[in-house]
Amino acid sequence: MSTTMRSILVNFYWIFGSCVFMILVRTIVHRTFTYIRQMRRMTPLLNSLDHLPTKPIIGSLYYLIKDTKDFITERGEKMIELFNKYESAIFWMMHVPIVSLGKHEDIQAVLNNSRCSRKFLRLFEGTFGDSTAALHGEKWRRNRKILLEAFSPNRFHRFFSIIKEYSSFTTKALELFCDTDEIIDIKHYILSLNANSFVRNISDYEINKSNNEDIAMINAVIEIARLECTRFLIPWLHPKFIYKTYLFFLGKLHLYREILQLPKKIIKERLSMCNMTRNLQNDKIAEDTDTASPELFIDMLLQRHNSNADFTEKHLISELKTIMIVGVESSSISVCTTILMLAMHIEAQEKVYDEIRTICGDGDLKIQIQDLKKLVYMEQCINETFRKFPIIPITFRICDEDITLQNGQVIPAGCLVVLNIYKSHHNKEIFPNADNWDPQHFNKEMIQHRKRAFFPFGSGPQMCIGAKYAMMSIKTQLVHLLRRYRFTTEMKMQDIHLELDISARNYSGFLLKLHSR
């Protein structure tokens, strides 16, 4: 290399290096000033609340790390335990204050306030990306409209027959373990049932178990959720560049590609199928999809993508990926936990079984969608499972305006708020037998009184759009499984340990024995 070339390169590196340095300094100074300005306004208001114990630099995070063998699995339970000590308090996530609220009136006030959003979910980009769950404002409103239509009860007949098909298939597959001494973890079977039926319901795509691309997504979801939860708890990992570097050193960047493989493949296959049909039917489909609302969720998204320049391919993939994540895991956990509870409470299981027999008869199982409403005691058991083990035990909001609590305290705008659903579900004034699993909490006489402190699907404008779908799906699966098997377990309540990332899952498993009916 000539000397001139070398000196040009050296100058280039100097200029480039200085630019990067200047940008870094500017960002740090800007962030520090913004933080100081915000804290000046927030501190007087926050001082009126209880403060959770803190340590220098890491704040209250110390109490999540203290005496912990495995931070990733134990942090959820520790967080709930810590928040549960106070009705409303401040938790210092390093230098960032988070206000935790546990009174149901305060939780309602925040959930029902349309100026409180889930903007922080941008930190969970692998899980939620640019989907409805992470959006706010006009974009969120437009996406939510599509979701509400796609999962409206008038579309349930088709969903129901597909869920029935996969439930029968899984019930038969479990035959292998019936009346043997083998203890099995039903989680894998139920997860597969829900993944297959949900993906068919939204896109007509059939998951191929022998295809690595299809299976990779399921593993990537759990790992990414864990990583993003760590990112959320450690503010130093919030800047994208630092988080990406962290992933690079952990060797986990590939997960972010894997999580997108299945949604991308579904879209590709759907597009090629639509093109084929279009050619065969002489453009009839094209005319239809331009005017009427399509039947499948994926077609609704494709229609939106075709007609709206701001709904890019990235949004399309993200929406599909997120709905698969939230739709599959939550229903699987609910089915598994309800069966585990019924296995621990045999009397309740017999009562549910008698109800199923009364409604569906003794012969071959011929359940109709309208029968599901009649399964009242089963619904009490499902609700009690949601109460005792809420799938989303805590949720967060950032409020764009000051929020006044019932006792007059003010939560300043811009503050991150934790809504402690778990605490509300364990309020002994409303649920007298709160520490135990007791379906009587939801009997006919008390249900209205209790539902005001009961938020399994959230509440207000951002409430879950899949609540009715989930209840229909869970009941259909339980009818099939409980009609064929009596489940027993050696597990006890204290064996259940919840890991918390985007949802709470029991990492001790769902260990059951199956006996024929």
Ligand code: HEM
């Ligand atoms: C037992 C099953 C389920 C539970 C316990 C559950 C729970 C929840 C909760 C608590 C929220 C609100 C979170 C918050 O306010 O921060 C939520 C939101 C959401 N859920 Fe579910 N969910 C379940 C099933 C489903 C299903 C099956 C779907 C899809 C069909 C779904 C789609 C969504 C979406 C899209 C949102 C975000 C709504 C918005 O931001 O406007 N969920 N879910």
